[in-house]
Amino acid sequence: MKPNPAATQVYLFATCVIDLFSPQSGLxxxxxxERLGVTVHFPESQTCCGQPGYTTGFPEEARxxxxxxxxLFPEPWPIIVPSGSCGGMLKHHWPKLFADDAARRAQAENIAARTYEFTDYVVNHLGLELPSGAAPIKVALHTSCSARREMNALPNGRAALAKLPGVELLVHDHESExxxxxxxxxxxxxEISAxxxxxKLDAIKATGCDGFVSADCGCLLNLNLTLEKRQDALRGRHIATLIRERMAQGGTA
Amino acid sequence: MSANPIRDADARARGAIFKRLRAAPAGEPVAVPDVAGYYAARAVPQDESRTARFIRHAQSWRAEVVETTPADWPQALAGVFADKRPARLLLGRGTAIAETVAGLLPAEQLRWYDEPLAGIKKELFDEVDAGITTTVGAVAETGSLLLHPTPAEPRTLSLIPPLHIAVLHERQIFETLHEAMSTQRWTDAMPTNVLMITGPSKTADIQRVLVYGAHGPKELVILLIRDGGGA
Amino acid sequence: MSAEAVTVRPEDFKLRSHEALHDAHLRSSFRGAMDFLIERRALQFPDLQAFERLRKMGEQVRQHALNHLPDLLETLEANLTARGVQVHWAETPEDANRIFLDIAQRHEASLMVKGKSMVSEEIELNHTMAAQDIECLETDMGEYILQLDGDRPSHIIMPAIHKTKQDVAEIFHEHINGAPLTDDVNELIGIGRQALREKFGAAKIGVSGVNFMVAETGTLVLVENEGNGRLCTTVPDVHIAITGIEKVVEKLEHVLPLYALLPKSATGQAVTTYLNIISGPRRDGEKDGPQEMHLVLLDNGRTQAYRETRYRATLQCIRCGACMNHCPVYTRVGGLSYGTTYPGPIGSIISPHLVGLESTRDLPTASSLCGACGEVCPVKIPIPDMLMKLREAGRHSVTESMTPPSQALVGQGTVRRLGEVLAWKGWRLLYSNAALYRLFAWLAPRLRWLTPPVQAGWTQSRAPLKPAPQSLRAMLAQRRRDGGG
Structure with a gap:
C-alpha cells in the first residue's frame, strides 16, 4: 500500500514518554x-515502540x-510520531525486529513506509507556512541523534523554524552532538551522560537564546530535568509547542 | 617427535584457526568489487593540466618541484646542488641519470651505493646528507612519486639521507595510483618493494604540531623533466 | 616517573572514566584534538555523495574479503611463502610472543625496533620481550614518548595525544642522554630522530604492523608518515610483521579504495607520506631490505567474531580511529579509560571478542547510541547495531531465545543480573498489554506524589523523573469531551 502524504487523516503514535511525562507536547x-487541516486518530491501545528494551539488550522483550x-494502524493513513528516535524505531528497527516472522515483518514494513517524524510531516507534506506578526524570539535547536541520522531531523527542524516568521535560530557549538x-x-x-x-546546555546557553526546541521528548526530559536540578530557568520545548504558540500569536487558522 | 616446537605450535594454531573459519556460515554474498569501474567513473578535474595538478599537490606536501626540460635538466640539477650544497651525495650506479649526475659534483662528494647495506650503514646514517633516485612515475591526484627500488637504487637510498632528490619524467605522471598500477602492470611481477612517496617524512605526534623530517628525509626535491604527455 | 607499564583493565572503566571526567586539562585537550580531527576529516569529504560511493566501495572490498577469508588466507600464505616470507599462525597472544622470542633467540637479538602496531600492543610484545631481556623499542614518535614515560596510547592514530609539549620536553630531558630541556616541537622531534637513528642502525630485528595484506600477490602494505616503518622493515636483518588474520584483501587494486579512505578518515590527510608495498625479503643482488622476513598472523578472538554473521562486520575495520574522534563518550573520557588495546566505539565492539564479555561489561553500554561512529565509519560497520547485539549477548545465555540462534561468546551471559531481567520482563508485561498499560497510565499521574526523589544514576545530575499530572490520553479524552479540536 502506498502512503498518501496528502491524506487528511493521520494516526498519531504519541510515544510513552509523551503520554506519561510530556503530554502537553502531544496535545x-x-x-x-488539526490547524493544518488534518484529522488526527489516536489509537487508544498504543503503548511504546519498544526502543528501551531493544537498545538495552532485550530484543525479545522489545519484540x-x-x-x-x-x-493499531489498519487504515493506510500516515503515522505521525512526534519523537525522532521513536519514529526511527518504527521506520528502521521494527522491520529488523520481525525479520524472522514473515507476516509481522510485512506489517512492520507497511508501517515503516508510512511513518513520519512530526516536523518532517508538517514541513514537507503539509506545507507549514505562517504569516508574520508574532513577537520575535531567539531559539536554539537540538535534534536527537537518532532523529538526525534516521529521520533527517536537522534539515527538517531548521526548515520548520524557517517557516516561523520572527523565530531566529541560534546555532550552538557542537550542535550535532x-x-x-x-x-x-x-x-x-x-557521570558521562551528565x-x-x-x-550541551552550556553550549545552548552560550547562544543567549530565549529557549530551545527539539523534536524528541527523551532529549528534552534529559535536558530540562538537568536544568531543573541546576536551578536554571532555561527550558526546552517540543518544536510543536513553539509552532502552536506562533500559530496562536500570528492568528492563523 | 619433531625437533621444532615452534613449527608444531604454528601448525596447531593454523589448524585450529582454519577449522573455525571453515565452520563459519557463509556471509551475505557481495559482488566482486569493481575498483577499475569505480575509478573509471570518477570525474577528472578539467580546470588544470595533469602536470599542474601534480605540482600543486606535491608542493602542498612541502615537496620542492624544479621544472626543467630534457635538454636542460643537468643544469637544473646543478642548480639544486648549488642551492642545497650536499656534502655527500649517495647514488646508484648504471641508472639513466648516474653518469650525468656524476659529472656535476666532484668525485669526493659522491658516494656510490655499491655494497650491501651492512657495509655502508654507518656512513649512510652519519655522513651521507643527500640521496638521488630515479622514479617510475607519479600520481597527479595526490602529488606522489612512485619508486620501485632496485639493486642499483636500493630502498634506503630514498629513506635515510636527510635530502631526497627524485628525477621524474612528465610523461610518467598518472592521474591516479590505480592508473599507474594498472598501466604499468605491477601485479605481473611484483617488485620486492614499491613505494609511493608524498612529500618529506613528517609527524604531528606532539600536540598536533606538524614537523617535517621525522625519521626519513627532511626535504624532498622533485626534478620534473617536462617531456610532454602530462598536459 | 616510572618506566613500569601502567596496568589498566577494562573492568575499571567506570573508575577511570570518573577520574578522566574530573580532569579538566585532559578533557579540554581531548576535546580540542578531536574537534581538530573532525574538522580536518570533513574537509577531505566535501561531497557526501562521493564519500558514500567511496565508502560503499571500501565496505564491499572488506565484505568480499571476509566472505572468502579462509581461501584468501591460504592464497596469501602460499604466495608469501613462495616469495620467501615465513608465515606463522598464532591463536593467542602467548603463541605470538613465543614466535617472536624464538626468532629473537635464534638471532641472538637483544634489541628490536618497532613501527606502530596495535596488534603488538594487543599481545603486549614490549612487556613480554622485556621479561626476556630483549628491548623492543617503539620508534613511532608518539609511541616512543609513551614508552619512555611508561605510559600507554590513548588513541590508535595519535597515541600521545594526551601529552603536552612540556610533558614531552621533560620526558626527553630525563630519559635521553644529553637531551637539552626544550619545549620547541621542532627541536623535540629532532632529539627523538637522532636518538632513534642510532637504534635503527643497531637493531637486528625490525617489527611492524600491517595495514593491508594482498592475497593474490603475497604483499604487505604499510601506511605511515614518519618513515620509521620503512626503517624497521628495511634496515634490520630480520623483519617480523604482525597483524590480525582479518587484514587480508584479495587483489592489489582492492587496497586502493581502502587507502583512499584510511588517512582521510584518520587524520584528514588525503595521503600519507609513505605507502610501503612489500612483497618479500631482499632478493639476490639487492643491497638492502631484510634478509629474513616473517609474518605472524594472530587470531586472538577474531574467529569468534567471524563465526557468527551477526558479529562479523566488526572485522571490516581498517583502524582509522574516526569513530573515536567523533564519539561524544570517547571525547570525554579519553582512550585510557577503556583499559583495552582498542578504545572508543570500535574498541567496545572488538574487545569483547578479544578478552571476553565479562571484563568488558561496561564497554558496550558506554554509548548513547548517537550513531556518530556508524555515520563516519569508512567501511560502514554498523557500530551501534553491534553494540546492541553485545549488550544482548552479555545479558542472555545462548540457551535463551537469541534470534537468530548463536554460539556462546566468551563471557556470554555474564552481565546478566536478575534485577535487570525482571525489570525488563515487567516492562514487557506492562507495555505489551494495552489494558494493563491503560490502567498504569491512569494510576501513574495519580501516584506522582510517590515519585522517589532519588532514581539510581538519573538523579545524580537531574531532577527526578515524575509523571505529568495528566496523561496525554486523559488530556485527549478531556479535549474530546470539551468538543475541542
Whole structure:
C-alpha cells in the first residue's frame, strides 16, 4: 500500500514518554496538525515502540512490546510520531525486529513506509507556512541523534523554524552532538551522560537564546530535568509547542 | 617427535584457526568489487593540466618541484646542488641519470651505493646528507612519486639521507595510483618493494604540531623533466 | 616517573572514566584534538555523495574479503611463502610472543625496533620481550614518548595525544642522554630522530604492523608518515610483521579504495607520506631490505567474531580511529579509560571478542547510541547495531531465545543480573498489554506524589523523573469531551 502524504487523516503514535511525562507536547502536536487541516486518530491501545528494551539488550522483550502495536494502524493513513528516535524505531528497527516472522515483518514494513517524524510531516507534506506578526524570539535547536541520522531531523527542524516568521535560530557549538540521554545509557553511565548534558546546555546557553526546541521528548526530559536540578530557568520545548504558540500569536487558522 | 616446537605450535594454531573459519556460515554474498569501474567513473578535474595538478599537490606536501626540460635538466640539477650544497651525495650506479649526475659534483662528494647495506650503514646514517633516485612515475591526484627500488637504487637510498632528490619524467605522471598500477602492470611481477612517496617524512605526534623530517628525509626535491604527455 | 607499564583493565572503566571526567586539562585537550580531527576529516569529504560511493566501495572490498577469508588466507600464505616470507599462525597472544622470542633467540637479538602496531600492543610484545631481556623499542614518535614515560596510547592514530609539549620536553630531558630541556616541537622531534637513528642502525630485528595484506600477490602494505616503518622493515636483518588474520584483501587494486579512505578518515590527510608495498625479503643482488622476513598472523578472538554473521562486520575495520574522534563518550573520557588495546566505539565492539564479555561489561553500554561512529565509519560497520547485539549477548545465555540462534561468546551471559531481567520482563508485561498499560497510565499521574526523589544514576545530575499530572490520553479524552479540536 502506498502512503498518501496528502491524506487528511493521520494516526498519531504519541510515544510513552509523551503520554506519561510530556503530554502537553502531544496535545500541541494534535493541535498543530488539526490547524493544518488534518484529522488526527489516536489509537487508544498504543503503548511504546519498544526502543528501551531493544537498545538495552532485550530484543525479545522489545519484540513483544512492538508486536502489540502492529495491529493499531489498519487504515493506510500516515503515522505521525512526534519523537525522532521513536519514529526511527518504527521506520528502521521494527522491520529488523520481525525479520524472522514473515507476516509481522510485512506489517512492520507497511508501517515503516508510512511513518513520519512530526516536523518532517508538517514541513514537507503539509506545507507549514505562517504569516508574520508574532513577537520575535531567539531559539536554539537540538535534534536527537537518532532523529538526525534516521529521520533527517536537522534539515527538517531548521526548515520548520524557517517557516516561523520572527523565530531566529541560534546555532550552538557542537550542535550535532548528543545530549547524553541515550535511554538506559543515562542510568548505566550517569557521570558521562551528565557531562554530555552539561556541555550541551552550556553550549545552548552560550547562544543567549530565549529557549530551545527539539523534536524528541527523551532529549528534552534529559535536558530540562538537568536544568531543573541546576536551578536554571532555561527550558526546552517540543518544536510543536513553539509552532502552536506562533500559530496562536500570528492568528492563523 | 619433531625437533621444532615452534613449527608444531604454528601448525596447531593454523589448524585450529582454519577449522573455525571453515565452520563459519557463509556471509551475505557481495559482488566482486569493481575498483577499475569505480575509478573509471570518477570525474577528472578539467580546470588544470595533469602536470599542474601534480605540482600543486606535491608542493602542498612541502615537496620542492624544479621544472626543467630534457635538454636542460643537468643544469637544473646543478642548480639544486648549488642551492642545497650536499656534502655527500649517495647514488646508484648504471641508472639513466648516474653518469650525468656524476659529472656535476666532484668525485669526493659522491658516494656510490655499491655494497650491501651492512657495509655502508654507518656512513649512510652519519655522513651521507643527500640521496638521488630515479622514479617510475607519479600520481597527479595526490602529488606522489612512485619508486620501485632496485639493486642499483636500493630502498634506503630514498629513506635515510636527510635530502631526497627524485628525477621524474612528465610523461610518467598518472592521474591516479590505480592508473599507474594498472598501466604499468605491477601485479605481473611484483617488485620486492614499491613505494609511493608524498612529500618529506613528517609527524604531528606532539600536540598536533606538524614537523617535517621525522625519521626519513627532511626535504624532498622533485626534478620534473617536462617531456610532454602530462598536459 | 616510572618506566613500569601502567596496568589498566577494562573492568575499571567506570573508575577511570570518573577520574578522566574530573580532569579538566585532559578533557579540554581531548576535546580540542578531536574537534581538530573532525574538522580536518570533513574537509577531505566535501561531497557526501562521493564519500558514500567511496565508502560503499571500501565496505564491499572488506565484505568480499571476509566472505572468502579462509581461501584468501591460504592464497596469501602460499604466495608469501613462495616469495620467501615465513608465515606463522598464532591463536593467542602467548603463541605470538613465543614466535617472536624464538626468532629473537635464534638471532641472538637483544634489541628490536618497532613501527606502530596495535596488534603488538594487543599481545603486549614490549612487556613480554622485556621479561626476556630483549628491548623492543617503539620508534613511532608518539609511541616512543609513551614508552619512555611508561605510559600507554590513548588513541590508535595519535597515541600521545594526551601529552603536552612540556610533558614531552621533560620526558626527553630525563630519559635521553644529553637531551637539552626544550619545549620547541621542532627541536623535540629532532632529539627523538637522532636518538632513534642510532637504534635503527643497531637493531637486528625490525617489527611492524600491517595495514593491508594482498592475497593474490603475497604483499604487505604499510601506511605511515614518519618513515620509521620503512626503517624497521628495511634496515634490520630480520623483519617480523604482525597483524590480525582479518587484514587480508584479495587483489592489489582492492587496497586502493581502502587507502583512499584510511588517512582521510584518520587524520584528514588525503595521503600519507609513505605507502610501503612489500612483497618479500631482499632478493639476490639487492643491497638492502631484510634478509629474513616473517609474518605472524594472530587470531586472538577474531574467529569468534567471524563465526557468527551477526558479529562479523566488526572485522571490516581498517583502524582509522574516526569513530573515536567523533564519539561524544570517547571525547570525554579519553582512550585510557577503556583499559583495552582498542578504545572508543570500535574498541567496545572488538574487545569483547578479544578478552571476553565479562571484563568488558561496561564497554558496550558506554554509548548513547548517537550513531556518530556508524555515520563516519569508512567501511560502514554498523557500530551501534553491534553494540546492541553485545549488550544482548552479555545479558542472555545462548540457551535463551537469541534470534537468530548463536554460539556462546566468551563471557556470554555474564552481565546478566536478575534485577535487570525482571525489570525488563515487567516492562514487557506492562507495555505489551494495552489494558494493563491503560490502567498504569491512569494510576501513574495519580501516584506522582510517590515519585522517589532519588532514581539510581538519573538523579545524580537531574531532577527526578515524575509523571505529568495528566496523561496525554486523559488530556485527549478531556479535549474530546470539551468538543475541542
Amino acid at each position: 500541541d502536536v494534535v493541535d498543530v496538525l 513483544r512490546v512492538a508486536a502489540a502495536q502492529l495491529d 548528543c545530549c547524553g540521554f541515550g535511554g538506559t545509557f543515562s542510568v548505566k553511565h550517569p 557531562a554530555m548534558a552539561a556541555d
